[in-house]
Amino acid sequence: MxxxxxxxxxxxxxxxxxxxxxxxxxxxxxxxxxxxxxxxxxxxxxxxxxxxxxxxxxxxxxxxxxxxxxxxxxxxxxxxxxxxxxxxxxxxxxxxxxxxxxxxxxxxxxxxxxxxxxxxxxxxxxxxxxxxxxxxxxxxxxxxxxxxxxxxxxxxxxxxxxxxxxxxSTAKRQVVATFLGRTAHAAANPHLGRNALDAAVTAYQAIAQLRQHIVPTDRVHGIFLDGGARPNIVPERAVLEFFLRSRTIDDLLALSERVEAAFRGAALTAGVEVEVDWDVEPVxxxxxxxxxxxxxxxxxxxxxxxxxxxxxxxxxxxxxxxxxxxxxxxxxxxxxxxxxxxxxxxxxxxxxxxxxxxxxxxxxxxxxxxxxxxxxxxxxxxxxxxxxxxxxxxxxxxxxxxLVPARPWPAFPHRPDHKEQP
CATH class of the missing domain: 3.40.630.10 (Zn peptidases)
Structure with missing residues (x-):
């Protein structure tokens, strides 16, 4: 033809x-x-x-x-x-x-x-x-x-x-940082608590400052997923989720190290623990x-x-x-x-x-x-x-x-009309 x-x-x-x-x-x-x-x-x-x-x-x-x-x-x-x-x-x-x-x-x-x-x-x-x-x-x-x-x-x-x-298009990674502290009465005995939200806020601000010192085409954007239960309880858990983007694979991996350092440094400052979970969704x-x-x-x-x-x-x-x-x-x-x-x-x-x-x-x-x-x-x-x-x-x-360790696949949803067999 x-x-x-x-x-x-x-x-x-x-x-x-x-x-x-x-x-x-x-x-x-x-x-x-x-x-x-x-x-x-x-x-x-x-x-x-x-x-x-x-x-x-x-x-x-x-x-x-x-x-x-x-x-x-x-x-x-x-x-x-x-x-x-x-x-x-x-x-x-x-x-x-x-x-x-x-x-x-x-x-x-x-x-x-x-x-x-x-x-x-x-x-x-x-x-x-x-x-x-x-x-x-x-x-x-x-x-x-x-x-x-x-x-x-x-x-x-x-x-x-x-x-x-x-x-x-840019390379992209997802990261979830979960900060874990200790509860206490926020008015009566706050000194007994360890504020996970403080750590998350510090990490968020540290990453905001980091944006001045990365190449203009890199992107780091995130949200708070959890920040505590009530104002009178020192938050024992706070969660951030960020996307990172770079034009090259090497730049993305280097940016990942700097963002993780911000998470860990913030946790150290607040006296809490942090769990950093990369690539819940694929790179x-x-x-x-x-x-x-x-x-x-x-x-x-x-x-x-x-x-x-x-x-x-x-x-x-x-x-x-x-x-x-x-x-x-x-x-x-x-x-x-x-x-x-x-x-x-x-x-x-x-x-x-x-x-x-x-x-x-x-x-x-x-x-x-x-x-x-x-x-x-x-x-x-x-x-x-x-x-x-x-x-x-x-x-x-x-x-x-x-480049990164393989992650387990997600549990795929069933069709809306699917019913599990007894």
């Missing part, structure tokens, strides 16, 4: 399913589910895959809301199209994961049609549903389960303010950019949408578990513009923007460009070679388990 006829097949496929993809996006928007509870969202994926002649395996890697579907051959080059579909508590799809889900699904179905239209095309495409990106690290758990082994490239898009093919690695794959996405977007290769340098950056995938194989996560560039991420305004004509256009454009990029990886060995060369030029593969 010539590239021109391949594009025609993909565009026809996406256009024919436009209404289904819009309804699918709206269904997720109207029924947002947080990480590892995306049961209805997975059901919506399975229903549309089944309607289009594809079977889906649910529960991949032992994660109830992870799934995958495959099209094409199982030998030869392989591309994974990842999909996100978890929402934010209280905000719904304020990160636009319903658009991500619809775009990845549309891209998979279009690539599958192209593979079916030309059996001579090599390799295959997998749609991998990756739950709990908003903190739960679903992709990291799937990496640990081996679900991302054996692929030559990974692709997906993300909504945002600008059309950019290759954008950075997110910074995105390793891949210029050859990003350039292919730009080229395939060009007839429909003008996409910049690189975003503007500097400024604050979020974090994503796509970064973990990007340290294992060539990966792209282009940003597709929806609505006013000033709409903040993680907002109700961003969620609402997905339901506009601009949001619908983003689904169609992204589905086409992702499908064509995946198919080019299958059919152009030179692109695959250049993508891997760009990957290796940035270092060897990195797994989170190479």
């Amino acid at each position: 010539a590239p021109s006829s391949r594009r025609a097949t993909v565009e026809t496929s996406v256009a024919a399913r436009a209404a289904d993809l819009f309804r699918f996006s709206t269904r997720l928007y109207g029924h947002p589910e947080i990480g590892y509870r995306e049961f209805a969202s997975v059901d919506a994926f399975v229903a549309l895959l089944t309607a289009n002649g594809h079977s889906a395996e649910v529960g991949v890697g032992g994660i109830p809301t992870a799934f995958r579907a495959h099209a094409g051959a199982t030998d030869g080059p392989q591309v994974v199209i990842t999909a996100e579909y978890d929402a934010l508590p209280g905000v719904g799809h304020g990160c636009g994961h319903n658009v991500i889900a619809a775009s990845s699904l549309g891209a998979f179905l279009a690539a599958a049609d192209a593979l079916a239209a030309d059996p001579a095309l090599p390799g295959g495409v997998t749609l991998l549903g990756t739950p709990a990106e908003e903190g739960g690290g679903g992709k990291e758990l799937l990496i640990q389960a081996g679900a991302l082994d054996g692929f030559d490239a990974s692709v997906m898009v993300h909504p945002g303010g600008h059309d950019v093919a290759a954008g950075e 997110y690695l910074p995105t390793r950019l891949n210029e050859p794959l990003a350039a292919a996405f730009v080229a395939h977007s060009a007839p429909r949408r003008e996409v910049s290769l690189f975003g503007a340098a500097g400024g604050g950056l979020g974090s994503t578990d796509v970064g973990n995938v990007s340290h294992l194989l060539p990966t792209i996560q282009p940003t597709v513009a929806i609505g006013d560039p000033g709409i903040p991420g993680h907002s109700r305004e961003r969620a609402d923007s997905t339901q506009t004509p601009d949001g619908e256009r983003a689904i169609l454009d992204s589905s086409v460009a992702l499908a064509l990029t995946a198919l080019e990886v299958l059919t152009d060995a030179d692109l695959g070679d250049r993508a891997w060369a760009a990957f290796r030029a940035q270092g060897d593969p990195v797994r989170v388990s190479d």
Whole structure:
């Protein structure tokens, strides 16, 4: 199949399913589910895959809301199209994961049609549903389960303010510090108590002062989870939770040491104990950019949408578990513009923007460009070679388990209608 006829097949496929993809996006928007509870969202994926002649395996890697579907051959080059579909508590799809889900699904179905239209095309495409990106690290758990082994490239898009093919993200860690003191009557005999809240406040202030002496792109932001029971009781327990972010893995680990020192120093000052618990949720690695794959996405977007290769340098950056995938194989996560560039991420305004004509256009454009990029990886060995060369030029593969001790997996929720057997 010539590239021109391949594009025609993909565009026809996406256009024919436009209404289904819009309804699918709206269904997720109207029924947002947080990480590892995306049961209805997975059901919506399975229903549309089944309607289009594809079977889906649910529960991949032992994660109830992870799934995958495959099209094409199982030998030869392989591309994974990842999909996100978890929402934010209280905000719904304020990160636009319903658009991500619809775009990845549309891209998979279009690539599958192209593979079916030309059996001579090599390799295959997998749609991998990756739950709990908003903190739960679903992709990291799937990496640990081996679900991302054996692929030559990974692709997906993300909504945002600008059309950019290759954008950075930061590494992220989570830490919970629990300060443990001793109760006493706060008026009658406070000298007999040891105030855990004092330690937590001192630690919070120490970290606030630390911000003056870290690089401007590092981020340390936290909250109090517990600060005592009543004002007339010296608090015996106080809890802080912080997120740490850095542009590089080494910087993140160095920042971690400085934050832990603030916790321990504050505990010593207040005469209390402290338990420091790192990585209750998985570490997110910074995105390793891949210029050859990003350039292919730009080229395939060009007839429909003008996409910049690189975003503007500097400024604050979020974090994503796509970064973990990007340290294992060539990966792209282009940003597709929806609505006013000033709409903040993680907002109700961003969620609402997905339901506009601009949001619908983003689904169609992204589905086409992702499908064509995946198919080019299958059919152009030179692109695959250049993508891997760009990957290796940035270092060897990195797994989170190479950096920090592995943590036990969470206990996954059951479906809402699940009842334990007596």
